[in-house]
Amino acid sequence: MKNRYKVEQTRKNYFHFEIPMTNKEREVEVFLIENSQSKFLLKTKQENFDIELNELSHRPYFLIKTEEDQYITAERTLPIEGMNNFRDMGGYETNSGKTV
Numbered sequence: 001m002k003n004r005y006k007v008e009q010t011r012k013n014y015f016h017f018e019i020p021m022t023n024k025e026r027e028v029e030v031f032l033i034e035n036s037q038s039k040f041l042l043k044t045k046q047e048n049f050d051i052e053l054n055e056l057s058h059r060p061y062f063l064i065k066t067e068e069d070q071y072i073t074a075e076r077t078l079p080i081e082g083m084n085n086f087r088d089m090g091g092y093e094t095n096s097g098k099t100v
Helices: none
Strands: 006-011 014-019 028-034 035-044 048-051 063-066 070-073
Touching: 006 070, 014 063, 035 048
Parallel strands: none
Antiparallel strands: 006 014, 014 048, 028 035, 028 063, 063 070
């Protein structure tokens, strides 16, 4: 299945979802996957919406269901304070004395 769902962490414990729908009347259900269990979060017909979660100690994965389909997705950008890209950490010295 083509990844057509997007989730982005906009600030701590807040997630913004974009779910393009071919039929505006189609409902989606969103679940939080924890310990191999799915916890229901909401049902909506909106293409864009936000969800606030309680404090998490792990990267959240979400199950998105429609009548015809289901998909698991997660935030692709890990929030690291002070940098936009993990590569920005850099500065690791290699065995040859160069830095990565």
